[in-house]
Amino acid sequence: MSPDPRDIWLRRLQVHYRLTVGPGESPEVKAEALALEQTVELPPECLAPGEERMAGRVESLGPEAEERCWRASISYDPDAVGEDLPQLLNLLFGNVSLQRGVLIEAIDWPPALLAAFGGPRFGIPGLRELAGVQGRALLCAAAKPLGASAAELARRCGLLALGGMDLVKDDHGLAGQPSAPFHERVRRCQEAVARANAETGGATLYLPNLTGPAPGLAERAAFARDAGCRAAFVSPLLVGLDGMRALAATSGLALLAHPALAGAFLQPGHGFAPELLLGEIFRIAGADGVIFPNAGGRFPLSESPCLGIAGRLRVPLPGVLPAFPVPAGGVEAEAVPRWIGRYGADTLFLLGSSLYREGDLRRAAERLVESVARTGR
Amino acid sequence: MSPDPRDIWLRRLQVHYRLTVGPGESPEVKAEALALEQTVELPPECLAPGEERMAGRVESLGPEAEERCWRASISYDPDAVGEDLPQLLNLLFGNVSLQRGVLIEAIDWPPALLAAFGGPRFGIPGLRELAGVQGRALLCAAAKPLGASAAELARRCGLLALGGMDLVKDDHGLAGQPSAPFHERVRRCQEAVARANAETGGATLYLPNLTGPAPGLAERAAFARDAGCRAAFVSPLLVGLDGMRALAATSGLALLAHPALAGAFLQPGHGFAPELLLGEIFRIAGADGVIFPNAGGRFPLSESPCLGIAGRLRVPLPGVLPAFPVPAGGVEAEAVPRWIGRYGADTLFLLGSSLYREGDLRRAAERLVESVARTGR
Numbered sequence: 001m002s003p004d005p006r007d008i009w010l011r012r013l014q015v016h017y018r019l020t021v022g023p024g025e026s027p028e029v030k031a032e033a034l035a036l037e038q039t040v041e042l043p044p045e046c047l048a049p050g051e052e053r054m055a056g057r058v059e060s061l062g063p064e065a066e067e068r069c070w071r072a073s074i075s076y077d078p079d080a081v082g083e084d085l086p087q088l089l090n091l092l093f094g095n096v097s098l099q100r101g102v103l104i105e106a107i108d109w110p111p112a113l114l115a116a117f118g119g120p121r122f123g124i125p126g127l128r129e130l131a132g133v134q135g136r137a138l139l140c141a142a143a144k145p146l147g148a149s150a151a152e153l154a155r156r157c158g159l160l161a162l163g164g165m166d167l168v169k170d171d172h173g174l175a176g177q178p179s180a181p182f183h184e185r186v187r188r189c190q191e192a193v194a195r196a197n198a199e200t201g202g203a204t205l206y207l208p209n210l211t212g213p214a215p216g217l218a219e220r221a222a223f224a225r226d227a228g229c230r231a232a233f234v235s236p237l238l239v240g241l242d243g244m245r246a247l248a249a250t251s252g253l254a255l256l257a258h259p260a261l262a263g264a265f266l267q268p269g270h271g272f273a274p275e276l277l278l279g280e281i282f283r284i285a286g287a288d289g290v291i292f293p294n295a296g297g298r299f300p301l302s303e304s305p306c307l308g309i310a311g312r313l314r315v316p317l318p319g320v321l322p323a324f325p326v327p328a329g330g331v332e333a334e335a336v337p338r339w340i341g342r343y344g345a346d347t348l349f350l351l352g353s354s355l356y357r358e359g360d361l362r363r364a365a366e367r368l369v370e371s372v373a374r375t376g377r
Numbered sequence: 378m379s380p381d382p383r384d385i386w387l388r389r390l391q392v393h394y395r396l397t398v399g400p401g402e403s404p405e406v407k408a409e410a411l412a413l414e415q416t417v418e419l420p421p422e423c424l425a426p427g428e429e430r431m432a433g434r435v436e437s438l439g440p441e442a443e444e445r446c447w448r449a450s451i452s453y454d455p456d457a458v459g460e461d462l463p464q465l466l467n468l469l470f471g472n473v474s475l476q477r478g479v480l481i482e483a484i485d486w487p488p489a490l491l492a493a494f495g496g497p498r499f500g501i502p503g504l505r506e507l508a509g510v511q512g513r514a515l516l517c518a519a520a521k522p523l524g525a526s527a528a529e530l531a532r533r534c535g536l537l538a539l540g541g542m543d544l545v546k547d548d549h550g551l552a553g554q555p556s557a558p559f560h561e562r563v564r565r566c567q568e569a570v571a572r573a574n575a576e577t578g579g580a581t582l583y584l585p586n587l588t589g590p591a592p593g594l595a596e597r598a599a600f601a602r603d604a605g606c607r608a609a610f611v612s613p614l615l616v617g618l619d620g621m622r623a624l625a626a627t628s629g630l631a632l633l634a635h636p637a638l639a640g641a642f643l644q645p646g647h648g649f650a651p652e653l654l655l656g657e658i659f660r661i662a663g664a665d666g667v668i669f670p671n672a673g674g675r676f677p678l679s680e681s682p683c684l685g686i687a688g689r690l691r692v693p694l695p696g697v698l699p700a701f702p703v704p705a706g707g708v709e710a711e712a713v714p715r716w717i718g719r720y721g722a723d724t725l726f727l728l729g730s731s732l733y734r735e736g737d738l739r740r741a742a743e744r745l746v747e748s749v750a751r752t753g754r
Contacts, residue, residue, distance in 0.1 A: 054524030097640030147431030240617025263474030
């Protein structure tokens with residue numbers, strides 16, 4: 001059957017794969033098997049009439065320049081997903097994760113599916129408004145380390161806010177440990193930042209890390225909101241991608257997403273292209289900003305996928321707000337103005353060690369803020 | 378400092394890694410960096426006195442036979458985890474997932490941490506009691522495919538129960554799709570299996586797939602329980618590992634865990650050893666049985682890790698019940714007696730296509746059940 005391109009674009013979920021075939025493996029067989037494996041999980045001869053409707057449909061297949069690499073596009077009936085983020089992940093990579101040589105490079109999203117997931121509730125404009133910053137890049141610092149008391153973390157949050165950081169967040173390893181229990185930590189850190197704001201006239205946001213047992217997530221978010229927080233921090237692959245979507249939908253908090261565990265899905269030749277997972281799927285699942293390991297830091301991502309992630313976070317998608325790219329993972333304070341030149345002003349920079357190494361947190365923050373103010377439009 | 382081995386065993390979480398170093402990379406530097414990256418996320422010179430307490434401690438490091446491979450053991454204060462499964466995942470593989478060459482091979486669990494997570498609530502003995510089967514391997518079939526109506530899936534569940542399968546489960550791609558909505562499907566399938574049990578005097582269990590939006594999981598579990606289900610099916614990496622733990626702790630249902638997405642964490646040289654993730658972590662997180670892709674099926678796992686997974690599911694762990702290994706992913710009905718010889722009787726076999734290919738589901742199930750009955754002790 002020859003599909004109508006408009007039908008595919010508007011009504012089917014089309015997934016673009018890069019397949020690597022093993023010796024003696026046929027790309028046609030691999031693509032067809034993938035389309036079945038991710039849906040009906042039965043060979044065609046076992047399907048009753050009409051049941052093939054939910055199987056993926058191979059729309060195109062062709063060789064890539066590299067040996068053994070093939071480009072395949074497979075379309076799926078969106079009813080195979082329903083309106084369900086865990087099932088979307090399952091359809092994309094559930095069973096095939098256990099096979100080899102399946103890289104998901106891009107997805108054409110039917111607008112109805114995008115609407116079902118909702119995307120960021122604040123996005124770039126909303127987070128700018130919360131932080132009271134227009135026309136320049138935003139700056140975020142982390143309250144560290146795991147093991148410090150809630151009082152000490154709050155003191156550091158206060159110093160960073162006094163230094164003019166736009167956002168101050170919990171380190172993502174701060175969960176509910178006895179050294180700084182969640183409720184005490186959030187109360188103290190938010191108070192310290194509010195006090196600093198009162199002193200400076202600033203609007204620094206404190207973002208607690210929402211993690212911990214799944215049934216308690218909504219309560220933690222509500223506690224943070226009641227304590228005065230307007231934004232929070234979440235690791236969607238730790239708490240479940242749909243856990244983040246639910247927080248975005250109901251908490252009233254703007255959300256920064258951390259890529260903990262994401263590297264498992266970013267292996268060469270098997271998994272997701274970084275710009276698809278971090279730039280598009282995290283955004284669709286409700287992140288107002290997405291942290292990723294910046295090129296040149298402690299992680300091996302090169303500049304091209306980093307710019308790709310930033311691009312996909314901001315590209316127009318029907319009904320979905322743009323989200324902030326948040327380069328992190330070893331960004332040096334003195335390099336931020338140069339990185340703004342690469343990423344543009346609609347970027348949020350997350351700094352850690354680089355500020356702590358200077359000793360005086362407030363002064364380190366001030367110097368950084370001044371250097372970025374000079375880049376403002 | 379020279380640590381007391383009893384202190385490490387009883388009080389610290391010890392993680393055994395296989396590190397692959399890149400050209401020019403030092404194994405010492407890599408191990409130390411890992412111990413910091415997964416905890417305090419600061420270089421040592423930025424830590425205030427006492428703050429190094431939460432940093433991982435490299436206990437041993439030595440070369441492996443293979444070039445560039447090193448074995449490292451790093452111990453962590455269990456307070457770095459708290460009692461929190463998302464934070465455990467984060468400590469193990471959160472940030473380092475984004476680096477390269479870090480394979481987690483084994484973990485020595487402090488008994489207090491095991492007690493905090495709880496493990497299986499039924500385990501092998503409890504699931505045997507629910508299914509009314511002693512002294513032989515258990516058999517499970519899947520109701521397929523995605524796209525069939527709830528009535529048709531229920532009809533197939535009934536035929537498989539009439540044929541004597543011990544368990545019949547939803548295919549893991551059956552979520553809340555419009556073709557067979559969750560509540561209708563569960564009600565109809567459970568009814569069909571109960572009717573078959575009344576006819577045969579059997580005790581076949583029907584296991585609905587618990588997935589969908591995170592805030593609705595507990596309600597779906599309660600609905601299944603009210604409908605008469607005693608067990609269910611869950612994909613922990615789709616709904617969040619802690620989502621499964623919470624279901625185990627509160628639903629009253631025995632849980633089979635599906636490895637959807639798990640392949641991302643099982644890459645060679647980076648991630649988790651299959652027997653650790655599927656055999657130990659899934660068990661600790663509450664699975665009464667864990668499905669894994671059997672050797673010789675549609676997935677590339679070889680026999681050695683499969684037997685390793687089975688071993689770790691059943692090995693004594695303080696206060697943690699043993700769980701069923703559930704080989705799947707292309708197990709042929711006629712090969713089951715032979716696989717029982719490899720895995721032993723405390724195994725649950727999950728069959729799909731192999732039964733469907735025979736056309737008459739009831740007759741296919743009967744033949745399989747007869748062949749396995751002959752293996753009983």
